[in-house]
Amino acid sequence: MRVSGGCLCRAIRFEGDAEPQFQVTCYCIDCRKTSGAGHAAMMGFEEGAIRITPGAREFASQADSGNDLVRAFCPACGSGIYSRTAGMPHLIFLRASVLDDPALFTPQLAVWAARAPAWDPVPGHLPAFAGAPASDQSGRG
Numbered sequence: 001m002r003v004s005g006g007c008l009c010r011a012i013r014f015e016g017d018a019e020p021q022f023q024v025t026c027y028c029i030d031c032r033k034t035s036g037a038g039h040a041a042m043m044g045f046e047e048g049a050i051r052i053t054p055g056a057r058e059f060a061s062q063a064d065s066g067n068d069l070v071r072a073f074c075p076a077c078g079s080g081i082y083s084r085t086a087g088m089p090h091l092i093f094l095r096a097s098v099l100d101d102p103a104l105f106t107p108q109l110a111v112w113a114a115r116a117p118a119w120d121p122v123p124g125h126l127p128a129f130a131g132a133p134a135s136d137q138s139g140r141g
């Protein structure tokens with residue numbers, strides 16, 4: 001698919017022509033805090049398939065899985081752009097929230113569903129893991 005998007009102020013843009021390998025919503029605490037909603041929506045693409053304007057600010061943290069995780073956002077307007085996890089180093093996860101056409105995103109899976117707040121429930125039709133797939137369930141993904 002042809003994918004494009006970018007932040008609110010348009011300083012950071014991305015584009016590519018690739019098929020997403022992984023489409024997921026995550027309700028972990030860290031994703032909730034950085035998303036501005038109850039969950040983050042992410043599309044994983046092969047690293048290198050997406051061209052991104054340089055200059056996004058990166059914030060690193062450690063998930064309870066032990067994997068280092070980097071979330072990138074626009075330093076001017078704060079929009080979340082992408083993330084990377086050491087657990088899947090060949091993928092870059094674009095935030096579906098900053099797609100030009102949000103209809104391109106088709107969630108396949110919800111993770112950390114046990115953390116979903118009552119005001120942002122996991123859709124009933126979506127396969128869901130209570131925690132991280134094949135990991136512990138201590139609260140942050």
Ligand SMILES: [Zn+2]
Nearest residue numbers: 007009074077
């Ligand atoms: Zn911006």
Ligand SMILES: [Zn+2]
Nearest residue numbers: 026028031141
């Ligand atoms: Zn998460």
